[in-house]
Amino acid sequence: MKVFRILKSNIKDAFKSVFRNFSLSFASVTCTTITLILVAVAIILSANVNSFTKDLEKDLTIVAFLDRDATTEDANSLTTLIKAIDNVDKNNIVYEDKEEVKANMQKESETFNSIMSSWTAEENHLQSLFTIKVEDVTKISETAKKVAALPKVDVVKYGEGMVDKLVLVFNTVKKASIVIVLSLVLVTAFLISNTIKLTIISRKTEIEIMRLIGTSNLVIKLPFLFEGFVLGVIGSIIPIFITIYGYIIAYDKMGGYVFSKIIKMINPNYFIFYVALILLGIGSIVGIFGSYRAVRKYLKI
Amino acid sequence: MKLIEVRNCYKVYKNGVTALANFNLEIEKGEFVFVIGASGSGKSSLVKMLYREEKPTKGEVIVGGVNVAKLKNRKVYKFRRKIGIVFQDFKLLPRLTVYENVAFGLENIGMKENEIKEKVAKALTRVGLKEKTRCFPNQLSGGEQQRVCIARAIVNEPKILICDEPTGNLDPDLSKEVVEVIEEINKTMGTTVIMATHDKEIVNKMKKRVVLIENGVLTGDYLKGRYKAHEGV
Numbered sequence: 094m095k096v097f098r099i100l101k102s103n104i105k106d107a108f109k110s111v112f113r114n115f116s117l118s119f120a121s122v123t124c125t126t127i128t129l130i131l132v133a134v135a136i137i138l139s140a141n142v143n144s145f146t147k148d149l150e151k152d153l154t155i156v157a158f159l160d161r162d163a164t165t166e167d168a169n170s171l172t173t174l175i176k177a178i179d180n181v182d183k184n185n186i187v188y189e190d191k192e193e194v195k196a197n198m199q200k201e202s203e204t205f206n207s208i209m210s211s212w213t214a215e216e217n218h219l220q221s222l223f224t225i226k227v228e229d230v231t232k233i234s235e236t237a238k239k240v241a242a243l244p245k246v247d248v249v250k251y252g253e254g255m256v257d258k259l260v261l262v263f264n265t266v267k268k269a270s271i272v273i274v275l276s277l278v279l280v281t282a283f284l285i286s287n288t289i290k291l292t293i294i295s296r297k298t299e300i301e302i303m304r305l306i307g308t309s310n311l312v313i314k315l316p317f318l319f320e321g322f323v324l325g326v327i328g329s330i331i332p333i334f335i336t337i338y339g340y341i342i343a344y345d346k347m348g349g350y351v352f353s354k355i356i357k358m359i360n361p362n363y364f365i366f367y368v369a370l371i372l373l374g375i376g377s378i379v380g381i382f383g384s385y386r387a388v389r390k391y392l393k394i
Numbered sequence: 395m396k397l398i399e400v401r402n403c404y405k406v407y408k409n410g411v412t413a414l415a416n417f418n419l420e421i422e423k424g425e426f427v428f429v430i431g432a433s434g435s436g437k438s439s440l441v442k443m444l445y446r447e448e449k450p451t452k453g454e455v456i457v458g459g460v461n462v463a464k465l466k467n468r469k470v471y472k473f474r475r476k477i478g479i480v481f482q483d484f485k486l487l488p489r490l491t492v493y494e495n496v497a498f499g500l501e502n503i504g505m506k507e508n509e510i511k512e513k514v515a516k517a518l519t520r521v522g523l524k525e526k527t528r529c530f531p532n533q534l535s536g537g538e539q540q541r542v543c544i545a546r547a548i549v550n551e552p553k554i555l556i557c558d559e560p561t562g563n564l565d566p567d568l569s570k571e572v573v574e575v576i577e578e579i580n581k582t583m584g585t586t587v588i589m590a591t592h593d594k595e596i597v598n599k600m601k602k603r604v605v606l607i608e609n610g611v612l613t614g615d616y617l618k619g620r621y622k623a624h625e626g627v
Binding site (some may be wrong): 303306 | 445
């Protein structure tokens with residue numbers, strides 16, 4: 094088949110030319126490698142941050158403490174009122190009266206247990222409470238305000254502050270890494286483009302002859318695009334291995350958690366192979382883009 | 395039938411040099427024409443326009459029905475496939491064998507393997523290089539290299555063969571050998587041949603139509619064998 098023959102000779106030429114301009118090829122490959130390692134780190138970090146903030150958001154709840162004199166009847170009527178507020182997840186409203194709260198607290202800690210075990214029902218100064226989940230976490234503060242406005246509700250608490258700050262920090266990190274990665278990608282494309290330029294210059298006579306005997310422009314240009322592609326692919330080999338093995342080792346060493354049980358890492362299965370595919374994709378696209386730029390600029394046909 | 399027509403053609407280079415001025419030329423199918431003139435006379439510009447390496451500044455250059463002046467850059471390669479070109483410096487690809495060099499153009503058109511084999515063998519036989527198919531260009535003599543170049547030019551049986559000083563790099567004996575091969579092609583295949591040269595000996599011996607260019611102007615157009623009387627150049 095003609096197409097396969099052309100493809101085969103193109104790939105062969107591309108590899109040959111990569112080794113012929115070794116120093117510059119090496120520079121572009123190294124640059125691609127470094128860029129892609131950073132890209133991998135950025136992707137893994139942001140994916141993990143995304144997944145764990147989602148987990149956190151899922152657990153984000155409004156806790157409404159009732160007045161101390163609130164009765165069970167009050168609680169019942171409040172349940173209907175809370176259900177009427179939009180954005181409240183109607184199946185996730187849990188009521189605990191103060192006796193239950195006391196029992197729960199005793200279970201949680203030995204100190205609480207020793208203090209509270211002597212309390213009688215009258216001495217129990219804890220407040221009955223509602224645990225309410227919402228459908229849209231971004232509107233949690235509005236919903237919390239509405240709950241606070243209901244009768245017999247004393248104080249409303251939700252995980253404000255801490256989560257917001259955490260997300261903000263991670264977002265800043267994400268944005269900074271995007272800027273760094275993008276500029277590195279540009280530098281890589283430029284280096285590859287320069288490498289291809291050298292190849293074009295070194296094959297000037299050959300190109301001229303091909304033109305003169307009626308070789309189509311595509312057949313002339315294709316080997317150079319292939320060379321860029323090959324550079325990009327070679328550059329993505331090391332980052333791919335680092336990502337796959339590095340992440341799996343890290344995951345195993347830390348048992349799937351960072352710092353504490355709250356921050357859960359994404360399971361490496363599948364996820365890590367998607368990342369590898371993305372790296373390969375970025376590497377080859379940057380390579381082709383760089384060589385395309387050189388071909389456009391220096392290969393006048 | 396006119397295969398090549400040059401009408402009121404001007405070629406002015408960017409640096410202001412006028413290579414051709416109001417140039418007119420007609421070449422019939424099957425003719426063998428020498429284009430002669432001193433260095434810098436404009437004969438190279440004329441020949442280069444015929445294979446669209448240069449574009450005329452003004453006027454028309456029609457080769458095989460194609461107006462070269464209006465040919466778009468991206469369509470040039472298709473035009474070049476229809477003509478054969480022989481260069482002074484051979485322009486063979488050094489990394490390819492004789493066979494591959496000749497087959498190169500055919501492979502680009504996507505011709506079938508069998509057909510390519512047949513055509514290349516035919517062309518190489520015609521130029522007398524059948525035994526050297528596996529050699530690389532640097533293993534051949536200048537004359538042989540030029541004959542490979544001719545084989546490459548005629549392998550797809552073009553109607554026109556443009557030779558840009560094909561003997562410029564060869565000694566007289568080899569020149570004779572190369573020109574004889576070209577003449578043979580002209581006779582047996584009916585290919586129209588335009589050969590730019592400043593090799594007087596060959597021009598005198600061959601007795602073909604001669605077009606004389608001086609300072610970018612056509613100063614003489616001598617029919618077959620008439621040129622010998624004028625030894626002015």
